[in-house]
Every structure is written in structure tokens, then in C-alpha cells.
Amino acid sequence: xxxxxxxxxxxxxxxxxxxxxMSKHQKQIFGRELTASKTxxxxxxxxxxxxxxxxxCITHGNLSNxxxxxxxxxxxxxxxxxxxxxxxxxxxxxxxxxCIVIAIVSCITYII
Numbered sequence: 001x002x003x004x005x006x007x008x009x010x011x012x013x014x015x016x017x018x019x020x021x022m023s024k025h026q027k028q029i030f031g032r033e034l035t036a037s038k039t040x041x042x043x044x045x046x047x048x049x050x051x052x053x054x055x056x057c058i059t060h061g062n063l064s065n066x067x068x069x070x071x072x073x074x075x076x077x078x079x080x081x082x083x084x085x086x087x088x089x090x091x092x093x094x095x096x097x098x099c100i101v102i103a104i105v106s107c108i109t110y111i112i
Contacts, residue, residue, distance in 0.1 A: 002106050007073040009103035014045075015081040019085060021042050025085060
């Protein structure tokens with residue numbers, strides 16, 4: 001279960017970063033549009049985090065099973081981010097910080 005929470009939280013932060021690339025969500029989250037360089041940075045961070053989550057999955061089991069596991073975590077992450085941006089957009093920064101803390105705690109717990 002800790003492994004799923006780790007992958008889910010990394011993917012969730014990645015999807016929030018990718019959502020920050022769109023002007024509508026930038027206005028929801030930050031109250032204004034970001035500069036082009038910050039938008040590119042958010043895009044890069046989002047994709048890198050998704051790749052990191054995939055690599056973590058692939059290295060911890062059978063390739064086909066873990067890719068399916070990653071896709072399942074992506075599904076739950078996308079659903080969570082979609083619901084947060086639809087109904088709790090004003091608290092998006094707090095959700096991202098909570099997911100980062102969850103990722104760190106679950107990573108430490110998984111390693112121990």
C-alpha cells in the first residue's frame with residue numbers, strides 16, 4: 001500500500017505541475033498567468049516526475065505488471081487533480097504541498 005501511495009503522490013504532483021502549464025489553471029492556482037519560462041519549467045517538472053514514477057514502478061517488479069500499476073496510479077491521480085481543480089481550486093497549493101509531504105513520508109517508509 002505504501003508503494004501505491006508513493007507512486008500516486010508523485011503522479012499527483014506531476015499532474016498539478018502539468019495543469020500549471022495551462023492558462024486557465026494558472027489563473028485558478030496562482031491568480032494570474034505565469035511567464036513563459038515558468039510555464040516551461042512546470043511542463044518539464046511534470047513530465048520528469050511522471051517519468052520518475054514510471055522508472056520506480058518498472059524497477060520494482062515485472063515490466064508488464066508494473067506498467068499497468070503505473071497506469072492505474074495515473075488514473076487515480078488524474079481523477080484527484082481534476083476534482084481538486086474543479087471544486088477546490090483555491091486550495092490547490094495546499095493540496096500540492098500535502099502530496100509532496102505524503103510522497104516524502106511514503107518514500108522514507110518504503111525504504112525503511
